[in-house]
Amino acid sequence: MPKLDFDVITMGHGSGGLLTHRLLESGVFNLLKNDQLDQQHDGAILNISGPLAFTTDSYVISPIFFPGGDIGELAVNGSVNDLAMCGAIPKYLSLGFILEEGLPMADFWKILVSIKAASERAGVHVVTGDTKVVEKGKGDGIFINTSGIGELHPSARIHYSRIQPGDKIIVSGFVATHGIAIMSQRKGLEFETTIESDTACLNHLVLRLLDRLGEDVHFMRDPTRGGVATVLNEIAGQRRMGVEIKQRLIPVHPQVEGACEMLGLDPLYVANEGLFIAIVEEGAALTALDILRADELGANAAVIGQVVQAHPGQVVIESPIGGRRVVNYLTGEQLPRIC
Amino acid sequence: MPKLDFDVITMGHGSGGLLTHRLLESGVFNLLKNDQLDQQHDGAILNISGPLAFTTDSYVISPIFFPGGDIGELAVNGSVNDLAMCGAIPKYLSLGFILEEGLPMADFWKILVSIKAASERAGVHVVTGDTKVVEKGKGDGIFINTSGIGELHPSARIHYSRIQPGDKIIVSGFVATHGIAIMSQRKGLEFETTIESDTACLNHLVLRLLDRLGEDVHFMRDPTRGGVATVLNEIAGQRRMGVEIKQRLIPVHPQVEGACEMLGLDPLYVANEGLFIAIVEEGAALTALDILRADELGANAAVIGQVVQAHPGQVVIESPIGGRRVVNYLTGEQLPRIC
Numbered sequence: 001m002p003k004l005d006f007d008v009i010t011m012g013h014g015s016g017g018l019l020t021h022r023l024l025e026s027g028v029f030n031l032l033k034n035d036q037l038d039q040q041h042d043g044a045i046l047n048i049s050g051p052l053a054f055t056t057d058s059y060v061i062s063p064i065f066f067p068g069g070d071i072g073e074l075a076v077n078g079s080v081n082d083l084a085m086c087g088a089i090p091k092y093l094s095l096g097f098i099l100e101e102g103l104p105m106a107d108f109w110k111i112l113v114s115i116k117a118a119s120e121r122a123g124v125h126v127v128t129g130d131t132k133v134v135e136k137g138k139g140d141g142i143f144i145n146t147s148g149i150g151e152l153h154p155s156a157r158i159h160y161s162r163i164q165p166g167d168k169i170i171v172s173g174f175v176a177t178h179g180i181a182i183m184s185q186r187k188g189l190e191f192e193t194t195i196e197s198d199t200a201c202l203n204h205l206v207l208r209l210l211d212r213l214g215e216d217v218h219f220m221r222d223p224t225r226g227g228v229a230t231v232l233n234e235i236a237g238q239r240r241m242g243v244e245i246k247q248r249l250i251p252v253h254p255q256v257e258g259a260c261e262m263l264g265l266d267p268l269y270v271a272n273e274g275l276f277i278a279i280v281e282e283g284a285a286l287t288a289l290d291i292l293r294a295d296e297l298g299a300n301a302a303v304i305g306q307v308v309q310a311h312p313g314q315v316v317i318e319s320p321i322g323g324r325r326v327v328n329y330l331t332g333e334q335l336p337r338i339c
Numbered sequence: 340m341p342k343l344d345f346d347v348i349t350m351g352h353g354s355g356g357l358l359t360h361r362l363l364e365s366g367v368f369n370l371l372k373n374d375q376l377d378q379q380h381d382g383a384i385l386n387i388s389g390p391l392a393f394t395t396d397s398y399v400i401s402p403i404f405f406p407g408g409d410i411g412e413l414a415v416n417g418s419v420n421d422l423a424m425c426g427a428i429p430k431y432l433s434l435g436f437i438l439e440e441g442l443p444m445a446d447f448w449k450i451l452v453s454i455k456a457a458s459e460r461a462g463v464h465v466v467t468g469d470t471k472v473v474e475k476g477k478g479d480g481i482f483i484n485t486s487g488i489g490e491l492h493p494s495a496r497i498h499y500s501r502i503q504p505g506d507k508i509i510v511s512g513f514v515a516t517h518g519i520a521i522m523s524q525r526k527g528l529e530f531e532t533t534i535e536s537d538t539a540c541l542n543h544l545v546l547r548l549l550d551r552l553g554e555d556v557h558f559m560r561d562p563t564r565g566g567v568a569t570v571l572n573e574i575a576g577q578r579r580m581g582v583e584i585k586q587r588l589i590p591v592h593p594q595v596e597g598a599c600e601m602l603g604l605d606p607l608y609v610a611n612e613g614l615f616i617a618i619v620e621e622g623a624a625l626t627a628l629d630i631l632r633a634d635e636l637g638a639n640a641a642v643i644g645q646v647v648q649a650h651p652g653q654v655v656i657e658s659p660i661g662g663r664r665v666v667n668y669l670t671g672e673q674l675p676r677i678c
Binding site: 150 | 353355357358378379383385387395396398420421422427431433471482489491560565569573577608668669672
């Protein structure tokens with residue numbers, strides 16, 4: 001950590017004047033160094049061609065440091081993954097901080113270092129940014145917005161309209177891991193677990209899938225807030241088709257399953273961060289599984305069901321003993337500020 | 340305003356589940372309707388060619404409704420202007436909301452309508468977005484992040500390195516207007532004034548300037564937080580040249596001048612929102628002024644000084660009676676949360 005004049009973030013760090021300037025000059029610009037950021041203008045000029053994907057997400061997770069990651073890593077991975085889900089190769093990120101007066105400078109620096117590491121792993125550059133400070137009690141430590149730009153993969157054709165009856169539904173790994181890791185840290189909920197958030201950048205894995213399967217990947221989505229159930233409901237609703245999944249096929253880590261039972265939670269509604277759902281052409285499902293399972297991030301990938309013509313708009317799950325029930329949208333809020 | 344199930348924003352509206360879905364379906368998607376937003380994916384696919392500009396800004400202004408505008412309009416204009424300052428034609432915006440539990444739904448809707456109107460005036464589309472909710476007391480009504488993408492103007496060559504001694508420094512209108520309008524509303528500071536924020540989109544005006552003058556526009560920047568003084572210091576510092584301005588040439592609205600005197604403020608440090616500084620080739624300055632003054636937004640444009648080889652890194656101002664002094668960076672915080 002470079003020598004900074006203050007131990008905590010002050011209102012002056014958001015003034016746009018000398019303190020903002022020093023904070024950026026002394027630390028941020030140097031840490032995240034790249035040609036575009038060095039332009040130090042109101043925006044970055046990028047040479048990018050062809051169709052691109054554009055995404056945005058704000059991160060308000062609490063606590064900001066959690067088992068397996070922190071808000072900085074999450075903010076990079078989250079937007080990188082959103083781009084990957086569009087069938088794009090993530091290239092550039094913007095970084096918007098809303099800091100609360102009094103945030104320890106050491107925490108801010110730790111988060112910056114984490115952003116740098118996550119950007120390098122994902123292979124993206126932070127090219128433009130913004131820092132605002134709000135008074136103590138008007139924020140919560142740190143909120144981060146990352147917006148991202150990616151180049152569309154040449155053989156990607158990801159769209160709701162491409163989902164067809166017979167398509168297989170694949171999850172890339174264990175579900176509900178992130179949510180349970182965060183819950184284990186929440187006040188009043190603390191419980192013993194070694195579960196860590198699954199936050200990770202999925203773009204390299206998705207790239208391999210698209211390189212190999214191209215148009216046979218019909219749709220992708222990462223089930224963050226609202227979990228797998230929400231994404232499947234969106235698919236069923238948007239496409240006016242049915243979704244059928246089998247409970248026994250859904251991969252859940254035993255510790256996560258135990259925690260869900262203890263808390264009375266359905267893992268299908270719990271948030272994920274390093275997981276995605278792929279809807280693939282029936283005949284390509286086994287190849288997709290092979291590709292996913294060859295990667296550490298996809299080691300527990302599984303086909304969990306399929307798209308059907310029956311019961312359009314509805315997601316139906318079959319229990320291990322053969323009972324069937326409808327899986328609805330999450331109606332309330334399971335755990336606020338999970339991402 | 341459409342019929343919504345709640346009078347205020349609740350934590351559930353940030354769940355990613357049913358309430359988030361209903362809020363977006365019932366209002367936001369319909370209001371901001373366009374082809375890209377209709378994709379309703381994790382990001383938008385854009386067909387854009389050639390080099391582009393990418394920018395981000397978070398808006399935390401207090402109060403959220405102020406004379407002459409609101410946080411929604413500000414968030415659109417601010418990012419549109421940042422793109423214009425890069426020499427780009429603004430095309431697409433992302434929209435990230437961080438809402439505080441309890442925000443009246445009517446306020447949220449008013450801000451959305453304002454975002455729509457400002458987007459239409461600027462000629463940009465909101466193509467992707469995100470909504471998070473934080474608990475009461477962990478935010479302040481509403482924070483907005485807008486990131487933007489623009490196509491670089493074919494004859495724009497805006498860069499610090501293009502600034503040369505002899506270049507003229509032009510401001511596009513009255514300075515300090517936004518800051519004074521906001522101050523007049525702050526608790527403990529209230530004073531009588533009819534001054535309204537100058538928030539406006541500058542892209543159409545900048546386009547005319549670039550169409551006509553092309554490469555003769557060496558640099559542009561909008562002096563928001565930190566005011567004109569901060570931008571001039573950044574220019575002097577980055578380019579290692581001197582900046583000389585004359586106080587009598589700086590256009591200030593009489594009411595704003597009065598308020599600044601009353602509050603003991605130097606208008607050069609007060610924030611602006613619908614103003615920009617252009618550094619132009621000496622021989623092109625009069626044409627630039629003509630172009631600016633032909634537009635309502637540039638009616639009060641003026642040449643306020645020039646770039647010099649002397650005193651590199653320093654901004655020097657000449658008083659009406661001929662005295663000279665250095666204009667430094669703003670060292671502290673003049674007025675928190677001005678944008």
